[in-house]
Amino acid sequence: MSQTANQVFGIISIKGGVGKTTTVVALGAVLAQEFNKKVLLIDANFSAPNLGLHLGCVNPEYTVHHVMHNKAKPQQAIYETEFGFHIMPGALIYKKINPYKLKNRIESLKKLYDIIILDSSPTLNEEILTTMIASDKLFVVTTPDHVTLSTTLRAVVLAKQKKTEIDGIIINKVHKKSFELTLEEIEDAAGCKVLAVIPHELHFLESLSMNTPSTLHSLTESTVEYSKLAAAMIGEEYEDPRFKSRLLGLFSKDPRKQEMNRIIFKDTQLN
Ligand SMILES: Nc1ncnc2c1ncn2[C@@H]1O[C@H](COP(=O)(O)OP(=O)(O)OP(=O)(O)O)[C@@H](O)[C@H]1O
Numbered sequence: 001m002s003q004t005a006n007q008v009f010g011i012i013s014i015k016g017g018v019g020k021t022t023t024v025v026a027l028g029a030v031l032a033q034e035f036n037k038k039v040l041l042i043d044a045n046f047s048a049p050n051l052g053l054h055l056g057c058v059n060p061e062y063t064v065h066h067v068m069h070n071k072a073k074p075q076q077a078i079y080e081t082e083f084g085f086h087i088m089p090g091a092l093i094y095k096k097i098n099p100y101k102l103k104n105r106i107e108s109l110k111k112l113y114d115i116i117i118l119d120s121s122p123t124l125n126e127e128i129l130t131t132m133i134a135s136d137k138l139f140v141v142t143t144p145d146h147v148t149l150s151t152t153l154r155a156v157v158l159a160k161q162k163k164t165e166i167d168g169i170i171i172n173k174v175h176k177k178s179f180e181l182t183l184e185e186i187e188d189a190a191g192c193k194v195l196a197v198i199p200h201e202l203h204f205l206e207s208l209s210m211n212t213p214s215t216l217h218s219l220t221e222s223t224v225e226y227s228k229l230a231a232a233m234i235g236e237e238y239e240d241p242r243f244k245s246r247l248l249g250l251f252s253k254d255p256r257k258q259e260m261n262r263i264i265f266k267d268t269q270l271n
C-alpha cells in the first residue's frame with residue numbers, strides 16, 4: 001500500500017522533442033495499470049499541446065485552455081482513455097495564459113485523483129512556470145548530449161530561482177555509446193539525481209503511430225525502467241518481471257546508480 005498523499009508531478013524540459021509527453025503517457029499507463037492508481041494527465045504545453053495527439057484524442061470540445069480561461073469547469077475537460085487513466089488535453093488555438101492559475105484551477109481535482117501529471121511546454125516563459133508552480137514534485141527530461149544538457153541546466157537554475165527545485169532527472173533516448181554524456185557527468189553538472197535512464201528504442205515510434213503508451217506496447221528495457229520510476233514516485237516496490245534481470249540482481253554487488261537514487265527518492269516520498 002502506498003503511503004504517499006495525492007500529488008502533482010510535473011515533467012519539464014527547455015528543449016522540445018526530448019520525450020516529455022512520451023514519459024507522461026508511459027508513467028500514466030504504468031501507474032494506472034500496474035499500481036492501480038487513479039491518474040489524470042494534463043497538457044500544460046499551452047502553445048503546442050500534443051498530449052491528446054499522442055493518444056488519438058483530436059479536437060476535444062473542452063480543453064485545459066477552456067479551464068484556464070474559466071470557460072469550462074475542470075471536470076468538463078477531462079476524458080477517459082482506454083488505457084486506465086484520464087486526460088485533460090489542450091486546444092490547438094493558443095491564447096495567453098496566466099501561469100499562476102493552473103495550480104488553483106486543479107486544486108479540487110487533487111481529491112479525485114491519486115496522481116496528476118503535468119506535461120509541460122519546453123518554452124522558457126510563463127508556460128514552463130505554470131508547471132513549476134503547480135507541481136509538488138518536478139522532474140526534468142534530458143537527452144545525453146551537451147546541447148540538451150545546457151538547456152537542462154537552465155531548467156535547474158530557473159526551478160531554483162522559483163523555489164520549486166528539481167526532484168530528479170530522467171535521461172531519455174540513450175544509445176549507450178561512448179560519445180554520450182554519462183549519468184555521472186549529467187548529475188555533476190545539474191547537481192541533482194538521475195532517477196531513470198531510458199534507452200532509445202524503435203518501439204516508441206511504433207507505439208506512437210498506434211496512439212498507445214509505449215509501456216503497454218511491449219516489455220522492453222524502457223518499460224521496466226518506467227515501472228521502476230513510477231514505483232519510486234509513489235513510494236512502492238517494483239520487481240522486474242524478466243527472469244534474466246532477477247538472476248543478475250541476485251549476484252550484482254554493484255546496483256546501477258539510478259537504482260540507488262530511486263531507493264533514496266522513494267524513502268523521501270514516504271517521509
Ligand atoms: N526513448 C525513446 N526512444 C525512441 N524514440 C523516443 C523515445 N522517447 C521519445 N521518443 C520519440 O521522440 C519524439 C518526441 O517525443 P515527445 O513528443 O514525447 O517529446 P516532447 O518532449 O513532449 O516534445 P515537445 O516539447 O515538442 O512537446 C516522439 O516521436 C517519440 O516517440
Ligand SMILES: [Mg+2]
Nearest residue numbers: 020021045050
Ligand atoms: Mg510534448
